[in-house]
Amino acid sequence: MTRFEIAGLAFGAAAALGGLGFLVHRAATQPEPMEADEFGRIVRQLASDAHESAHLAALVAGGQVNQHYARAASEKLGDDVKDTRKRLEAPPPRGGEDAVRKAGELAQHMKDLLDSVPRVMADNTTMKRLQAEHERIAGDLERLAPR
Amino acid sequence: MKIWDIFLGIMSAIGGNVDMGQLVFTIAGGARFDMRLLWVVIVATVGIVVFAEMSGRVAVVVRRPAFELMRECLGPRMGLVVLVASTAVNILTCTAQVGGIAAILQFLIGGNYHAMMVLGAALLLAAVGFLKFDWLDRTFGFLGLALLVYIAVAVSLQPDWGKVARGLLPTMPGSDMPGMAMYAYYVVGLFSAILMPYEIHFYSSGAIEEKWGLQDLPSNFANSVFGFALGGVLTVALIVSGAQAFFGKGIDPHLLGTTAIPPAMAFGVTGLLVALLGILSAIGGAAVETALASAYSIAQFLRKPWGKDRKLREAPLYHASWIVMLLAGLGIASTGVNAVDIVEYSVIFAVVVLPFTYYPILRVADDAGTMGRHVNGPATRALGWIYLALITLAALAAVPLMVITHSGEG
Numbered sequence: 001m002t003r004f005e006i007a008g009l010a011f012g013a014a015a016a017l018g019g020l021g022f023l024v025h026r027a028a029t030q031p032e033p034m035e036a037d038e039f040g041r042i043v044r045q046l047a048s049d050a051h052e053s054a055h056l057a058a059l060v061a062g063g064q065v066n067q068h069y070a071r072a073a074s075e076k077l078g079d080d081v082k083d084t085r086k087r088l089e090a091p092p093p094r095g096g097e098d099a100v101r102k103a104g105e106l107a108q109h110m111k112d113l114l115d116s117v118p119r120v121m122a123d124n125t126t127m128k129r130l131q132a133e134h135e136r137i138a139g140d141l142e143r144l145a146p147r
Numbered sequence: 148m149k150i151w152d153i154f155l156g157i158m159s160a161i162g163g164n165v166d167m168g169q170l171v172f173t174i175a176g177g178a179r180f181d182m183r184l185l186w187v188v189i190v191a192t193v194g195i196v197v198f199a200e201m202s203g204r205v206a207v208v209v210r211r212p213a214f215e216l217m218r219e220c221l222g223p224r225m226g227l228v229v230l231v232a233s234t235a236v237n238i239l240t241c242t243a244q245v246g247g248i249a250a251i252l253q254f255l256i257g258g259n260y261h262a263m264m265v266l267g268a269a270l271l272l273a274a275v276g277f278l279k280f281d282w283l284d285r286t287f288g289f290l291g292l293a294l295l296v297y298i299a300v301a302v303s304l305q306p307d308w309g310k311v312a313r314g315l316l317p318t319m320p321g322s323d324m325p326g327m328a329m330y331a332y333y334v335v336g337l338f339s340a341i342l343m344p345y346e347i348h349f350y351s352s353g354a355i356e357e358k359w360g361l362q363d364l365p366s367n368f369a370n371s372v373f374g375f376a377l378g379g380v381l382t383v384a385l386i387v388s389g390a391q392a393f394f395g396k397g398i399d400p401h402l403l404g405t406t407a408i409p410p411a412m413a414f415g416v417t418g419l420l421v422a423l424l425g426i427l428s429a430i431g432g433a434a435v436e437t438a439l440a441s442a443y444s445i446a447q448f449l450r451k452p453w454g455k456d457r458k459l460r461e462a463p464l465y466h467a468s469w470i471v472m473l474l475a476g477l478g479i480a481s482t483g484v485n486a487v488d489i490v491e492y493s494v495i496f497a498v499v500v501l502p503f504t505y506y507p508i509l510r511v512a513d514d515a516g517t518m519g520r521h522v523n524g525p526a527t528r529a530l531g532w533i534y535l536a537l538i539t540l541a542a543l544a545a546v547p548l549m550v551i552t553h554s555g556e557g
Contacts, residue, residue, distance in 0.1 A: 041556045048399040055398065055408065064415045069423075072253040073404040080402060083485075138397060 033091040036146045039100065043145045045084050046107050050138035053077055053114060057131035060117070061124045074117035081111045099144045106137050106144075165294055165381055166240065166433035167247035167403060168490025169340040170426065173382055174409075175400045175555075176333050177389025180324050182306070182314030185386055187334050189315060191341035192379030194534040197527060198342070198505055200371035201512045202351040207359050207367060208521045213351040213508055214447040220507035229503045230448045233344055236500065237437040237444075239493035240345065241476035244434035245271075246486030250403050251427045255420070261481060268477040271434055275469060280356040280455040287432035293425030296410055296418060297384040303413040304391035311387060323395065325557055332548040332555055335541045336491070339498040341382065342538065345440035347504055352443040356455055364521070401487055434476065442468035491554060498545040501538045509535055 056077070060070045085107040092100035113130055120126040176184045202213050209216075218226035248267035249260050256263075278286060320330045354367060388409040393400060400406065407426065410418035439455065446453035446465040453465040480486060509531045515522040523531060549555075 041553065044557065045399070045401075047397060048401075051397040052400075052402075052405060055396075059408065059411050064411045065419055066254075066416050068257040069254045069404070069407070069411075069419060071257065072250070073402075076250065076402055076404055142397070 034088075034093050034096075034100070036093050036096065038087075038090075039093055039096060039103075040146045042084055042087050043103055043141050046081065046103065046110070047138045047141035047145070049077055049081050049084070050106075050110055050134045050141060053110060054131045054134035054138065057117075057127050057134060060121050061127035061131065067121065070121050071118045074114045078111050078114035081107050081114065085111070096146075103141060103144050106141055110134065110137050165291070165378070165385070165426070165429040166340075166343075166490070167243045167430045167486060168240070168494050169382075170385065170406045170429070171400060171403060171487050172333075172336055172340060172491060172494065173385040174389035174393070174406045176337060177386040177391075178393035178396075178398060178400050180320055180330060180333060181390045181394045182310050182387065183318050183320060183324070183330075184333055184337055185311065185314035185383055186317045187337045188341065188379055188382045188386065190537075191338045192375060192382070193530070194338075194537070195342050195346065195378075196371050196375045197530045197534060198347060198508060199350050199375055200368055201523065201527065201531065202347050202508045203354045203359070203367035203371060204364060204521055205508055205511050205518070206351040206354040207361060207364060208518055209511065210355065212355055212443060212447055213348050213504065214444040215450075216511050217503060217507040218448050220510055221503060225503070226448060229500055230444055232496075232500045233348075233444060233504070234441050236493050236497045237345055237441040238472065238475055238479070239489050239496075240343075241434050241437040241441075241472055242479040242484070243486040243490035243493065244430045244437065245473070245476040246480040246484075246489075247403050247430045248427065248434065249480070250486070251423055251430070254404060254407065254423050255427070264477060264480055267431075268473055271431060271438075271473055272470065274431075275435055275438065275455075275473070280353065283435065283455070284353065287428055287435060290428035291425060291432055293421050294381055294429055296414070296421045296425060297381060297388055300409050300413040300418065300422075301384040301387035301391070304388060304409065306387050306391050314386075328548065328551045329555065329557060331544065332552045335498060335545050335548055336494055336555075337382075338537075338541055339501065339545065340494045341378070342501060342505075343494070343497050344500055344504040345437050347508070348440040348443055349436045351508075352440075352447075352453075361521075403487060434473065438469040438472035438476070441472045442466070488554075492549075495545045495549045495554075498538075498542045500542075502535065502542055505535055505538055 053074075056065075056070070056073055059065045065073075085104060088100055088104050088107070113133055117127075117130070120130070205216065206212050214230075217229060221229065245264060245268055248271070249264035252258070252263040252267055253260060274283065274286070320327065324330070350370075354363075357363075359367065385406075389400065389406075392398075392409040392412055398405070403426075407419055407422050410422035414421075442465045443453055445451075445468045446462065449464065451464045452462040454462055457465070459466045479489075509523075511517055512523045512531070513528055
C-alpha cells in the first residue's frame with residue numbers, strides 16, 4: 001500500500017469518525033431557537049405558496065387547466081406547505097412566539113383550502129372564493145415577516 | 148447531411164438546458180430578477196457550443212470520447228475522483244428526473260405519485276433497452292421540440308422588448324429584487340446548468356455511437372451550433388415567461404408544476420398540455436442522458452467495452468451501469484425526497500467538476516500532433532481558454548454562494 005493510499009484511508013476514517021461525533025453531539029443537545037432570519041425565510045416561502053395557490057385557483061376557475069393538473073398541483077402545493085410548516089416546530093425566536101403561532105395557523109388554513117380543491121374545482125364561484133382567501137393569507141403572512 | 152442528423156445535438160441540448168432543475172431554476176430566475184439574467188444564457192450558450200463542437204471534433208478525429216481523454220490527461224487517481232464526483236452528480240440528477248417524470252405523468256393522466264414513478268422508470272428502461280441509439284436521440288429530441296411552445300408563451304405574454312434587449316447585457320439587480328449574493332448564486336447556477344458535464348459526456352460518446360467520421364465534421368458543427376443554440380433560445384424564453392408570469396407578484400417558483408403555469412396563462416389547457424408533453428420528453432431525455440453518460444464514463448474509465456448498440460454480453464458493465472443508474476434514481480426518488488431540492492444541489496456541485504471535464508478536451512483539441520489539420524483555430528483556442536477560466540471561477544464560487552444564500556432561499 002502506498003503512502004498516498006494510507007493517507008487517504010486515514011483521512012477517510014477520521015472524516016467518518018468526525019461526522020459520527022458531530023451527529024451524536026447534535027442529537028444530544030437541545031435544539032437552538034429559530035433565528036429571525038430563518039423565520040423570515042419560512043414566512044416568505046409560505047406567502048409565495050399562498051400567492052401561487054391564488055393564481056392556481058384563478059386558472060381553475062377560468063377553465064385554463066385540466067382536472068388532473070388542478071388536482072395534482074394543489075396536492076403538491078399542499079405537501080410543500082406541510083413541509084414548510086414543519087420548520088415552524090423549532091423553538092420560536094425570543095419575542096416571536098405569537099408570530100410563529102399565527103404563521104402556523106395560516107399555513108394550516110392554506111393546507112385545508114388546498115386539500116378541498118378536488119371536491120370544489122368544478123364550482124367556479126367557490127374557486128374564486130378560494131382565490132380571494134389565499135390572497136388574504138398571503139397578505140397576512142407578509143405582514144408577519146420580520147422587517 | 149439530413150435533418151435527422153442534428154437530433155443528437157437537440158437531445159443533448161434540450162435534455163441539458165431544460166432538465167427538471169434547470170426548468171425550475173430558470174423560471175425562478177425570471178421571477179426573481181426579471182430579465183436581468185438573460186446575458187448569462189448568451190454567455191453560457193456560446194461556451195457550450197464551443198466545447199460541444201470541440202468534444203465532437205476530438206471524438207471524430209481521435210476516436211476517443213471525453214472521459215477516456217480525461218483519465219489520460221489527469222491520471223488514474225484524479226480521474227477516479229472525477230468519476231466518483233460526476234457519477235454522484237448524475238445519480239442526483241437522474242433521481243430528480245424520475246421524480247419529475249412521475250409528477251408530469253400525474254398532471255397528464257392523474258393517478259398515484261409512486262405508481263407514476265414506477266411507470267416512468269419502466270418506460271425509460273424500455274426506451275433505452277429497445278431503441279437503437281439514433282432512434283433514442285431522435286425520439287426524445289423530436290418530442291422535446293414541444294417545448295418551443297415557451298417561445299410562443301414568451302411572446303404572447305407581451306414583455307417589454309426594450310427590457311429584454313437590456314437584459315442581454317450584464318446589469319446589477321434592481322432595488323425590488325433580492326441582493327447581490329442571490330444574483331451571483333443564480334448567475335453561477337444558470338451558467339453551470341447550461342454547461343452540465345453529462346451533456347458533453349453524452350454528446351461526445353454519441354458521436355462515436357453514431358459512427359461519425361471526418362466527413363461528418365459539418366454535421367458535428369451543425370449539431371453543436373443549432374442544437375445548443377436552440378437550447379439557449381428555449382432558456383431565454385423560459386426566463387421571459389417566468390418574468391412575465393411571476394415577477395413582482397410574490398411568487399417564488401420552486402415546484403415543477405409551477406413551470407407549466409405560464410403556458411396555461413397564455414394558451415389555456417392546450418398550451419398547458421403541449422408544455423407538459425415537452426417537459427416530459429425533456430426530463431425523460433435528461434434521465435436517459437445522465438444514465439447513459441454515467442455508463443459511458445464508468446466503462447471508458449475502466450477501459451471496458453461500451454456502446455448502446457452492443458449486446459448485453461458484449462458490454463456487460465456498460466449495460467449494467469445504466470440500468471443501475473435508472474433503478475437507483477427510482478429507489479432514491481421513492482423515499483419521498485424533494486426532487487427539485489436534489490437537482491439544485493446537483494447543479495451547484497456539478498460546477499465543481501466542470502473544469503475537470505473541459506480541460507482535457509481543450510488540451511487535446513489544441514494539440515496539433517494529435518489533431519492534425521483539425522486542431523483548434525486561434526479563435527476557438529482563445530474562446531476555449533477564456534471559458535475554462537470562467538468555469539474555474541464559477542467552480543470556486545459555487546459552494547460558498549450556496550451556503551451564503553441558504554441554497555437560494557435568501
